[in-house]
Amino acid sequence: MKTCSGPQTGKRFTFQPDNDPKHTAKTMQEWLRDKFLKVLEWSSQNPDLNQIHHFWSILKIAVQRRSPSNLTELERICREEREKLPKYRRVKLVASYPRRLEAVITTKGASTKY
Structure with missing residues (x-):
């Protein structure tokens, strides 16, 4: 293909x-x-290998804590919170990838703790 x-x-x-x-x-x-x-063939029970989903979850929680009241405020807060996210959190997400892969292989595509 x-x-x-x-x-x-x-x-x-x-x-x-x-x-x-x-x-x-x-x-x-x-x-x-x-x-x-x-x-990409992808287990229907395991979208959690996509690291960007985890990044968005972290960002979403940070933004929700600040309760933006309109779109302009939401955009500004998203930018601020993204910039505040420590580099080690992003590095940790990338470093966790081999463990996530192993977990999916072990469960043969079923859901994992991640």
């Missing part, structure tokens, strides 16, 4: 779906096929 290249970078991309219904919808599957996008 051919993979889609980014228009400016020429890099090939692989789509990493999760359990979001919009990613599993028939129309989405047809679109991916039509665009010749490579799709």
Whole structure:
């Protein structure tokens, strides 16, 4: 199967779906096929290997604590909280990846503690 290249970078991309219904919808599957996008096989019970989901969870909690009252405030608070996130938290997420992979392999794709 051919993979889609980014228009400016020429890099090939692989789509990493999760359990979001919009990613599993028939129309989405047809679109991916039509665009010749490579799709990563992904356990339906284990979207937790995607580290960006964990980053967003950390950011979401920090933003919710500040209770933004409008979109402008939300955008400003998101930027501030993202900048305040210590580098070690991001490094820790990346460093945890081998353990997460091992857990998924051990459970044969079933859910893990992560």
